[in-house]
Amino acid sequence: MPNLGWKCGKAAYVTVVALGFGFLILPLLVIIPLSFNVEPYFTFTEGMLRLDGDAYSLRWYRSILENPEWRAAIGNSFFIGFFAAALATVLGTLAAMGLSHPKFPFRELVSAFVISPMVTPVIIVAVGVFFFYSAIGLGQTRLGLILAHAMLGAPFVVITVSATLAGFDHTLLRAAASLGAGPLTAFRRIQLPIIAPGVFTGALFAFAASFDEVVIVLFLGGVDQRTIPRQMWSGIREEISPTILAIATLLIAFAIMVLLAVELLQKRGKKIHEGK
Amino acid sequence: MNLRGQGNGLGQRIIPVGLVLPLVAFILVTFVIPLATMVVQSIHDPEVADAFPRTLALLADWEDSDLPSPDVYEAMAVELVLSRENRSIGKVATRVNRIESGTRSVFAKTARRLEGADTTDMPAAMIQIDTRWGDVALWRAISEAGQRYTARHYLQSIDLERGLDGGIRSVSEDRRIYNTLYLRTVYVSLAVTLLCFLIGYPIAFAISSVSDSLAKILLVIVLVPFWTSLLVRTTSWLVLLQNQGVINDILVWIGLVDDGSRLALVHNMTGTLIAMTHVLLPFMILPLYAVMRSIPPVYMRAAASLGANPLQAFARVYFPQSLPGVSAGCLLVFILSLGYYITPALVGGAKGQLISNMIAYHIQTSLNWGLAAAISVVVLLGVFVCYFLFDRWVGIDKLKLG
Numbered sequence: 001m002p003n004l005g006w007k008c009g010k011a012a013y014v015t016v017v018a019l020g021f022g023f024l025i026l027p028l029l030v031i032i033p034l035s036f037n038v039e040p041y042f043t044f045t046e047g048m049l050r051l052d053g054d055a056y057s058l059r060w061y062r063s064i065l066e067n068p069e070w071r072a073a074i075g076n077s078f079f080i081g082f083f084a085a086a087l088a089t090v091l092g093t094l095a096a097m098g099l100s101h102p103k104f105p106f107r108e109l110v111s112a113f114v115i116s117p118m119v120t121p122v123i124i125v126a127v128g129v130f131f132f133y134s135a136i137g138l139g140q141t142r143l144g145l146i147l148a149h150a151m152l153g154a155p156f157v158v159i160t161v162s163a164t165l166a167g168f169d170h171t172l173l174r175a176a177a178s179l180g181a182g183p184l185t186a187f188r189r190i191q192l193p194i195i196a197p198g199v200f201t202g203a204l205f206a207f208a209a210s211f212d213e214v215v216i217v218l219f220l221g222g223v224d225q226r227t228i229p230r231q232m233w234s235g236i237r238e239e240i241s242p243t244i245l246a247i248a249t250l251l252i253a254f255a256i257m258v259l260l261a262v263e264l265l266q267k268r269g270k271k272i273h274e275g276k
Numbered sequence: 277m278n279l280r281g282q283g284n285g286l287g288q289r290i291i292p293v294g295l296v297l298p299l300v301a302f303i304l305v306t307f308v309i310p311l312a313t314m315v316v317q318s319i320h321d322p323e324v325a326d327a328f329p330r331t332l333a334l335l336a337d338w339e340d341s342d343l344p345s346p347d348v349y350e351a352m353a354v355e356l357v358l359s360r361e362n363r364s365i366g367k368v369a370t371r372v373n374r375i376e377s378g379t380r381s382v383f384a385k386t387a388r389r390l391e392g393a394d395t396t397d398m399p400a401a402m403i404q405i406d407t408r409w410g411d412v413a414l415w416r417a418i419s420e421a422g423q424r425y426t427a428r429h430y431l432q433s434i435d436l437e438r439g440l441d442g443g444i445r446s447v448s449e450d451r452r453i454y455n456t457l458y459l460r461t462v463y464v465s466l467a468v469t470l471l472c473f474l475i476g477y478p479i480a481f482a483i484s485s486v487s488d489s490l491a492k493i494l495l496v497i498v499l500v501p502f503w504t505s506l507l508v509r510t511t512s513w514l515v516l517l518q519n520q521g522v523i524n525d526i527l528v529w530i531g532l533v534d535d536g537s538r539l540a541l542v543h544n545m546t547g548t549l550i551a552m553t554h555v556l557l558p559f560m561i562l563p564l565y566a567v568m569r570s571i572p573p574v575y576m577r578a579a580a581s582l583g584a585n586p587l588q589a590f591a592r593v594y595f596p597q598s599l600p601g602v603s604a605g606c607l608l609v610f611i612l613s614l615g616y617y618i619t620p621a622l623v624g625g626a627k628g629q630l631i632s633n634m635i636a637y638h639i640q641t642s643l644n645w646g647l648a649a650a651i652s653v654v655v656l657l658g659v660f661v662c663y664f665l666f667d668r669w670v671g672i673d674k675l676k677l678g
Contacts, residue, residue, distance in 0.1 A: 006586070017482045020475045024557060025497045027512040028504060030522055034515065042515045043525050091299040098295030105293070112672075114299050117307045121615020121659060123632040127652045128310030130639060131317050151306040154299060183291070212505045215617055219639055232507040236514065236622055245515065248508040255503035259496070 028252055035060055035245035042242065060246035070247070072224075073231035077211055080142060080227060084149035085207035091150070092157025092206070093199050097191065099158070100165040111158070118155035122215045125152070130219040140222030148216045153206025160205060164198030164269055197269030201262055208258055311656075318429050318649035323367045325424040327359045328352065332422040340416055349398040349409070353390050360387035368421075374644065375428075376417035382406045416440075429650035454634065454651065458658075461630040464548065464620075465613035471553040472560040472609045473602065480564035480601070484571075495565075502558035510622050513551040517541035517623070543625030551623045556612055560605035567601030603670045611662055614655060631655060 038057040039045055047055025064070045095114055099107055117125060129148045130139075138144030168191070176186035214229035221230060228247065235244045325332060330351040338344045359365040365383050373380040386405050395401040402409040420428070420438070431437055431444065435452045439445045446452070483494045501509060516522050519538050527533040541547060571594065579589035617632035624630070631651065638648035666672060 009587075013478065017478050020479045021494070021497050023475065023554065024479075024501050027509065027516055027554060028501060031508075031512045031515055034522075041520075042518065043520055043522055091302055094295045095299035098292040098297075101292035103289060103292070104296075105289075110296060110300065114296075114303055117303065119611070119663070120311075121611065121632070121655065123615045123617045123635055124314075124652045124656050124659075125307065125310070127635060127639060127648060128307075128312075128314040131645065131649070132310035132313040135313065147306050151303060154303070158299070208503065212507075214507060215636075218636070229505060229507040232505075232511065233618070233622075236507075236511060240514075244511055248505075248511050251505045251508045252500070255505070255508075256500060259499050259503045 031245050032249050032252065035242065035249040037242060037245075040242055042240075042245070060242045061250075063241075063243045064246055064250075067243070069226070070231060070243070073226050073228045076142070076225055077227040077229075080145050080149060080225075081207045081210040083146045084153055084210040085203050087146065087150035088153035088206040089157050089199060089203040092154040092202055093161050093195070095154075096158045096161035096165060096198075097187075097195070100162060100168060100170075102170060111162075114158055115155040117151050122152075122213070126215040126219045129216055133220055139220055140225065142225055144220055145217060145225055145227075148220065149210035149213055150206070152213060152216075153209045156205035156209060157199070157202030160202035161195050161198040164195045168194060194272055197265040197272065201265045201269075204258055204262055204265075314649045314652055317645055318653050319425055319427065319646075321371065321421075321426050321428070321646050322424050323364065324371050324418065324421040327364045327368045328355045328418065328422060331355050332419065335415065335419045335422070338415070338419070340412060340419070343399070343410065343412060344415055346397075346399050348415075349402055353386075353398055353402065356383060356387040357391050360384065360391070370643075371421045372414075372417045375420050376413050379408060379414055379417065382408050382414065429646040430654075432647055433650040433654055454631070457629070457631045457634055458654070461614060461632075464545075464552070464630060465610050467549060468552045468556060468613045469560075469606050469610045471549070472557050473606060475553070476557055476560035476564060476605065477598075477602070480561045480568055481598075483561075483565055484568035485573075498558050498561050498565075501554070502562070506555060506618055509555050510551055510619050513547065513554065514542060514623055517547055517550065542623050543628070545624070545628045547623035547625065548620045548628035548630075551619045552613060552616060555619055556609045559608045559612060563604040563608065564598065564601040567604075568598055571597045600670065603666070607662065607666050607670075611659055614659060614662075 033048065033056075034042060034044070036056040036058065037045065037048060038055055038059065045055055098104060099111055104110070125148075129144075133139055133144045133148065138147065172190055173186050176190050177183070181189070211227075212229060214227070214233055217225065217227050217230045218233065221227070226234075228251070232244055232247065235241065328351075331348060334348045334351055335344060338348065356365070359368060365387055369380045369383040372383070386402060386409070389405045390402070393401065399409070408414045420426075428438075432447075433454055435447050435455045436444050437447050479494075479498070483491050483498070486494065514521075518524070519540070519542075521542075523541065524533065524538040528535050528538065533539060541550070575593050575597070576589050579593045580586070584592065615632055616630060617636055620628050620630045621633050621636070624633070632655070635648050635651050635655075638644045638651070663672065
């Protein structure tokens with residue numbers, strides 16, 4: 001029997017949940033229109049609220065394209081992200097395949113070891129990376145950042161690929177071998193199609209981890225290795241301009257694309273698992 | 277046939293290990309060795325020992341109540357000039373200065389004036405160049421800085437120092453920084469964890485209790501911030517919370533706040549708390565949702581049919597089953613908060629700084645790398661303790677992300 005108190009409780013619960021969702025998403029939604037502000041302000045002008053076309057412009061987007069520092073940062077982010085993700089994906093996929101083997105010795109311990117970079121606070125990883133990489137001449141190089149970012153990204157690949165391999169029937173590989181397939185053929189024709197969605201998901205995670213990383217770039221990178229987040233960092237600290245909002249809007253669009261890609265991959269992964 | 281079977285048996289052990297080996301080696305070189313380097317950096321400080329080997333050897337037998345003997349001065353003079361020639365004198369001066377402040381300029385000045393000078397009374401000559409050569413404190417500092425392996429950085433990282441008698445004591449009150457910062461970091465992390473739990477639990481519950489199609493849309497609202505760059509989210513809070521920002525504008529517009537007395541929401545602790553809660557909220561929601569999704573709704577219905585009101589059913593039946601998700605989410609958020617740097621640095625202002633900001637300061641600005649390493653090791657130990665306790669109480673295998 002729903003009474004008044006119960007109704008009030010339910011209304012309060014719905015309000016709390018709605019506020020929570022608003023808290024999550026509104027801060028991101030608010031900066032999208034602000035990035036089209038014709039004035040160099042970080043708040044809505046009266047013209048914007050009247051939906052006056054003249055109050056909006058693409059000038060901050062143009063200023064990204066016209067600024068060589070931003071262009072270099074975008075190039076660096078994609079370059080470092082791509083190679084870091086590629087390295088993490090190859091190493092992580094191989095390791096996940098090995099770890100999935102039923103007879104793998106000390107599996108728990110080895111898994112924990114290869115995942116440890118993910119569960120260590122980045123500031124501490126960055127301090128260690130700064131000391132060691134500088135000492136061996138990798139300071140202020142793209143290679144140093146690629147290696148460090150690949151190390152941060154590899155655990156994600158291990159986790160996603162391991163998830164697709166859970167429940168993989170290893171007798172299939174033996175069956176393939178008994179039918180005359182070499183280990184490589186068996187891998188390519190049997191195991192790879194099954195783990196492909198996990199590999200791509202892991203690669204996206206690894207790329208995103210590198211794309212978003214800024215502490216290691218701050219400590220280890222030089223002027224020539226500035227990435228997008230690094231450039232945003234100095235933009236915020238030195239002279240904050242609405243260009244930051246334009247780049248932020250582009251990054252939100254990018255995040256949504258990555259999210260959609262991961263969803264699609266997971267759907268495919270499920271289909272393969274169900275044998276469709 | 278038999279031969280082939282044996283080959284496979286061997287392959288079954290070697291191939292999996294061979295597949296994992298490259299990553300293990302990679303993590304070893306790119307992650308473990310750097311952390312080991314950090315630990316070494318925190319206790320190994322060879323600059324002064326390398327620059328003044330003879331002086332330090334002579335100082336080893338020195339009773340530190342009196343000034344050292346003239347041959348110590350002679351050795352010091354020779355090594356000062358040498359150190360100036362091979363340009364290590366700046367680093368040496370910095371290190372001694374950290375122990376006895378105000379002594380930085382003494383070294384370069386003395387080395388410059390001593391070069392080519394010829395004197396029979398070295399102690400008098402040096403004291404004439406700078407009176408601090410006649411001060412026991414400077415010699416004590418040199419002797420202390422000359423220790424190749426030292427616990428100095430660790431003492432300093434927890435606001436301790438070695439007193440004149442060699443005993444360990446707290447530093448004077450005005451120089452105590454680090455213990456306050458550790459505590460503040462723990463408090464902020466606890467507060468952020470609690471806020472994330474209070475906001476995240478109803479959200480995860482809502483997603484797991486609605487229809488599949490609505491759940492998908494709601495999940496997107498959680499995942500978009502999760503995938504969006506940390507810098508973007510921090511920027512948006514900066515824009516929203518600043519004095520002339522959207523939130524203050526709205527508060528003024530609806531008349532809640534006077535235009536002259538806009539709220540200070542950013543560059544202080546409030547800003548740090550709001551932005552960190554927003555950034556870490558998905559790390560609470562996703563593990564919670566993963567657990568809640570697997571709680572069968574029949575239990576709640578069974579409780580209801582046995583006469584429990586919805587609140588009782590929730591408290592006695594549902595909540596206990598969601599505890600693994602609660603603990604996993606809390607651990608993740610707490611540990612991530614402990615090492616948070618970017619968000620406090622950008623929205624925290626002076627009052628909202630955490631221990632990680634101190635680490636970055638010593639790496640980038642003061643260049644006191646030994647101290648930065650020691651603080652990092654202290655934080656890392658704290659993180660280890662958290663994982664250890666979590667494993668004892670909950671089991672680390674419960675830790676999953678969606």
